[in-house]
Amino acid sequence: MQDIRPDKSINIKGLVCPYTFVKSKLAIEEMAVGEVLEILLDYPEATRSIPKSMEDHGHRVLKVEKINDTDWIILVRKERE
Amino acid sequence: MDFTDEQIHRYSRHIILPEVGGKGQKKILNAKVLLVGAGGLGCPVGYYLAAAGVGTIGIVDSDTIELSNLQRQIAHNTERIGMNKAESAKLTFEALNTDVKVIPIKERLNKDNIMDIISQYDIVVDGSDNFPTRYLVNDACVLQGKPLVSGAILRFEGQVTTIIPKEGHCYRCLFEEPPPPGLVPSCQEAGVLGALPGVVGALQAMEVLKLILEQGEPLKNTLLIYNALQTEFRRVKIPRNPDCPVCGDNPTITELQDYEADYCQMRF
Ligand SMILES: [Zn+2]
Numbered sequence: 329m330q331d332i333r334p335d336k337s338i339n340i341k342g343l344v345c346p347y348t349f350v351k352s353k354l355a356i357e358e359m360a361v362g363e364v365l366e367i368l369l370d371y372p373e374a375t376r377s378i379p380k381s382m383e384d385h386g387h388r389v390l391k392v393e394k395i396n397d398t399d400w401i402i403l404v405r406k407e408r409e
Numbered sequence: 410m411d412f413t414d415e416q417i418h419r420y421s422r423h424i425i426l427p428e429v430g431g432k433g434q435k436k437i438l439n440a441k442v443l444l445v446g447a448g449g450l451g452c453p454v455g456y457y458l459a460a461a462g463v464g465t466i467g468i469v470d471s472d473t474i475e476l477s478n479l480q481r482q483i484a485h486n487t488e489r490i491g492m493n494k495a496e497s498a499k500l501t502f503e504a505l506n507t508d509v510k511v512i513p514i515k516e517r518l519n520k521d522n523i524m525d526i527i528s529q530y531d532i533v534v535d536g537s538d539n540f541p542t543r544y545l546v547n548d549a550c551v552l553q554g555k556p557l558v559s560g561a562i563l564r565f566e567g568q569v570t571t572i573i574p575k576e577g578h579c580y581r582c583l584f585e586e587p588p589p590p591g592l593v594p595s596c597q598e599a600g601v602l603g604a605l606p607g608v609v610g611a612l613q614a615m616e617v618l619k620l621i622l623e624q625g626e627p628l629k630n631t632l633l634i635y636n637a638l639q640t641e642f643r644r645v646k647i648p649r650n651p652d653c654p655v656c657g658d659n660p661t662i663t664e665l666q667d668y669e670a671d672y673c674q675m676r677f
Pocket of ligand 1: 581653
């Protein structure tokens with residue numbers, strides 16, 4: 329897990345739902361199947377809702393990690409168009 | 410094209426739908442839809458399509474707003490009595506959504522202008538109030554292979570159907586010829602409760618958006634009938650008629666004819 333290299337990173341700190349997911353979804357739509365998106369965020373609610381919505385859309389959540397007092401990183405692999 | 414922050418907010422409830430997403434929203438923004446009529450049906454259809462972000466909306470209407478229209482034609486208002494309906498709809502829809510360009514066409518459709526007009530759009534919506542126009546629009550759309558979302562209302566009943574030429578039925582598969590003027594309801598009989606065109610128009614707008622998004626099943630080969638008093642929806646199967654004079658296997662209508670007849674001029 330430590331050596332997953334994201335193909336694209338977005339910083340959505342400061343955004344709240346549903347824009348956290350809207351931005352993440354728009355980013356992953358632009359990527360190719362198999363690529364990994366890294367999402368940096370600080371809205372706690374979205375650390376649960378983004379992984380759930382990404383899985384509902386058929387993608388694979390690889391990691392949800394708190395990296396400091398305020399921020400999280402989510403890694404999602406695009407599984408389908 | 411990337412979305413602006415404003416667009417991300419405006420369309421966020423579309424974008425989060427798996428069936429739409431950013432890609433679907435871009436299809437909506439790039440779509441060109443022609444509304445025939447800015448009356449009872451055209452107003453709600455146009456309202457929802459403008460809100461959804463349909464980038465180009467053409468509106469054909471040569472009529473001016475009358476006080477008696479305002480009980481159901483929700484894109485217009487009291488101050489605009491006397492204004493052309495297509496112009497009024499343009500003001501309303503462009504104020505709702507700055508992404509939308511409305512092209513008012515202040516003409517009556519006829520066999521000489523319709524082909525040119527509809528050729529510039531992806532989908533046609535019929536909200537017209539008379540049979541000659543209904544048949545003219547049907548025949549022109551079949552001849553050009555243009556999808557047509559048709560709606561009709563009378564008193565407490567509404568009808569919606571989606572015509573995909575050659576794939577499904579057309580209006581003439583159902584009724585080969587317009588009814589003779591004597592069988593059409595007279596002015597005194599042609600009342601309508603104002604919310605009815607809202608229901609039917611919203612269904613038409615939904616059909617248009619499904620076609621743009623290529624999602625779900627369009628109402629092809631199907632007539633949806635809404636009975637408002639009973640709150641009942643009925644689906645009637647309408648198979649394509651191989652002997653249909655315009656979309657059949659050996660069509661007899663291969664160019665547009667004259668459609669005018671002496672109907673009551675009551676406007677829906
Ligand atoms: Zn037909």
